Amino acid sequence: MGAEMDWYVLHALSGHEKKVKRLLEQTIKKMNLTEYFGKIIVPTENVTRVKNGKRRKIEKVIYPGYILIQMVPNEETMKIVTTTPGITPLLGTKSRLHPLKKEEVERTIAQIEQEKPAEVKEVFLEKGESVKVTDGPFTDFTGVVEDIYPDREKLKVTITIFGRSTPVELGFTQVQPI
Helix, strand or coil, rough: CCCCEEEEEEECCCCCCHHHHHHHHHHHHHHHCHHHEEECCEEEEEEEEEECCEEEEEEEECCCEEEEEEEEECCCHHHHHHHHHCCCCCEEEECCCCCHHHHHHHHHHHHHHHHHHHHCEEECCCCCEEEEEEECCCCCCCEEEEEEEECCCCCEEEEEEEEEEEEEEEEHHHEECC
């Protein structure tokens, strides 16, 4: 191969990172330039979202609009990264990209690898928000979120029972916002 590959940041349309990555991979293969390209990474993390009482696992892009690419910069490779639909160079100019420092890339990749096994839980509720209990012994009661425990997928909700405010612990799937 000769030249050493460096890492670069490309800016893609937010929400289209994975599509742009696929386009890049297809173009590189079609142009028979795989020897000049290494990894192409869209930094993501696994997230469990609870919405409307249902739990869904999704892969969420950590840095929307950013793609990391390892390549040897030359006329052919630059043409691919500047002409692929959905990409605009971020660091540098159209004719010359500036490489990332190895430490930055290693730190980002380590963060991605670390995040993969453990899932991040996203809650669409906030402290002080009013909720309606949809499941369990307090069904149809309304209350206010006092505390959120994402690691246990639980909430502390204060509901009024017989005229008294009572804190109860409920699961994410047992409530919905009002």
